[in-house]
Amino acid sequence: MNKLSIKLGLLFFLIIFGLETFMFFFLHSALVESRVEEELIALQTRGNSHRSILEKNFDDEIISHVTLMESEANTDVVITDKNGEVLNSSIPKERITNYIERPVNDISWEGHILEDNWKEEAFISTVSPIEINGQTAGHVYMFQSTESIHSLINRLNDHFLLTGLIAVCLTFVIIIILSKALTKPLIKMKEATSKISKGDFSVSLPKSGNDELGNLAESIQLLANDLNYLKQERNEFLASISHELRTPLTYIKGYTDIVYKRDLSNEDRDKYLNIILEETNRLSDLVKNLFNLAKIDENSFVIQKELLDLTDFIDKIEQKFTPAFQEKEMRFEVDCPEGQVLMADPSRLEQIIFNLLDNAIKYSSSGDKAILTVRNNNHTIHITIKDSGKGIPEKDIPYIFERFYRVDKSRTRALGGSGMGLAIVKELVHAHGGTIKIKSEENKGTEFELIFIGADKNENNSISR
Ligand SMILES: Nc1ncnc2c1ncn2[C@@H]1O[C@H](COP(=O)(O)OP(=O)(O)OP(=O)(O)O)[C@@H](O)[C@H]1O
Ligand SMILES: [Mg+2]
Known part of the structure; x- marks a missing residue:
């Protein structure tokens, strides 16, 4: 029943x-x-x-x-x-x-x-x-x-009885067929959802029209596909994390063993301890980045917007970065007109620009140059970071903002990259309500453009996300 x-x-x-x-x-x-x-x-x-x-x-x-x-x-x-x-x-x-x-x-x-x-x-x-x-x-x-x-009337009654019996039988058969046809997609959906609840997302519900049942089946199918995608992404993410953690840990363990067991000269010991320190720093950066991304993902991440004088802000960034560019023998130019303002979280915006400039240095050679430009276009503020470095191959551009994605894994690792920088940049820009665009050509250079909604000077200066 x-x-x-x-x-x-x-x-x-x-x-x-x-x-x-x-x-x-x-x-x-x-x-x-x-x-x-x-x-x-x-x-x-x-x-x-x-x-x-x-x-x-x-x-x-x-x-x-x-x-x-x-x-x-x-x-x-x-x-x-x-x-x-x-x-x-x-x-x-x-x-x-x-x-x-x-x-x-x-x-x-x-x-x-x-x-x-x-x-x-x-x-x-x-x-x-x-x-x-x-x-x-x-x-x-x-x-x-x-x-x-x-x-x-008796004859009429006989006819009515016979017709009535036939009508009841036909009704019965039609109702059985109809109720089966009506409940069949529901039963399929129930089976699909119980499969999903057991963690098996490989369901396939046939498209059954444009009515409410068809829409429900479509929604369940979408849910299953999304869950399947998330499951795969999570597995890949976990695999990447364990891989990323394993590499520095292997270095640390290997060099600690060497320092511990072997009789080394002071110079060698310092060299190995330095490597251990570098790998430990890399590990701690990685964990910090992961923690940041996790916070953004679970929406517990608060953006404290305030009215920023961009000219001042960019000036400070220039001062901080110039030595790093000099060390790499690169030119660094800043072009920011007076009086530009933006509603943003200063420490997060600094993190965004820091990551992009860090990439410009890492993926360029001595003699190359980088330009940071600020432009006000009606109601939008455009911050552009352009370098004349080695660029990104066209086939890699669509994946560049994915976590752990690096164009050339072995080489970028040598430069200290873990593939988290741009993922964090993208999330932070979105958290500000902005967008990020990339243009890049191999061996010619890369340009990242950040587009934010312009700020009114009278706007409330503390908005949290
Ligand atoms: N300006 C650039 N020029 C050339 N390639 C770039 C540039 N910026 C990023 N890339 C490529 O994109 C990849 C991803 O960059 P991302 O900043 O996310 O990671 P990373 O720099 O490798 O590591 P992290 O920033 O976490 O230290 C880099 O490994 C690099 O191959
Ligand atoms: Mg980077």
Whole structure:
């Protein structure tokens, strides 16, 4: 009884069965009523036609002629005079006495239905007055046995019963088919969701139209696909993390073993300890970056926006970075017009620009140059960081913002990269409501463009995300 198809089927069946029963009952009684009415009208017409003959010649010969005619038919006639005395009849008098004894005064010439209770009476009956010279000369009573009506109705009942049975069977079959067809996609969806809840996202629900059920199936399919994608991404992410952690740990362990076990010169020991320190720093950076990304992912990351004087801000960045560019023998130029303002979290914006400038240094050679430009374009602020470094191959550009993605894994690792910088930049820019664009050509250089919504000087200066 818990099955939806059974519940639905039973409900449909009860409703349709109820409707069918009501309609059959209505049709049956309407048919019977009209049939009885037809019989009564025919009886009345027959009586009236006898009466017309009798009005022309109301004598014994015609009376017996009419009676004889009726004795051959399945109707009967009784002819009385004006006092109600039976002149002749085609039926034994005692069977109809109680009908002809009823008062029949003031009957119109069209006649009158004397008895129409076919259910309980033995006869249905009509009476027509015989009028000669404006005076009632007698009456013509017509009788029809209700047995014929009963047998007619019995035959009708048999037909109705048979039709009813066929209708019920057909309804039953149609409802079974319909409720199965209706519940089939639901059952498939239920199976799919229980598969999903067990962690198996490889469900495939067929497209079943544009109705609510079709939309539900589509949503479940989308959910399964998304979960599957997330599962794969998580697995890849975990694999990447363990790989990234393993490499510095292997170095640290290896060099610690060397320093610990071997008799080394002070110079060698310092060299190895330096490597251990570098790898430890790299490990700690990696963990810090991962932690940052995790915070952004779970939305617990708060951006404290304030009104920044970009000219000042960029000036400080220039001061901080110039030594690093000098060390790499690169030129670093800044182009920021006076009076530029932006609503941003200063430490996060610094982190964004730091990561991009860090890449510009890391992926360029001595003699190359980098330019940081700030432009105000109507309502948007554009911060561009462009270098003339080694660029990014076209095929790698779509993946450049993915976590742990590096163009040349072995070489970039030597430069200290873990592939987290741009992922963090992208998340931080989005957290500011901005966008980031990249243009790059191999061996020519790379340009990152940050686009932020411009700030009104009167804007509230502390907005958290
Ligand atoms: N300005 C650039 N020029 C050339 N290649 C770049 C530039 N910026 C990024 N890349 C390429 O994109 C990859 C991803 O950069 P991202 O900043 O995310 O990681 P990373 O620099 O390797 O490591 P991290 O920034 O975490 O220290 C880099 O490994 C590098 O191959
Ligand atoms: Mg980087």
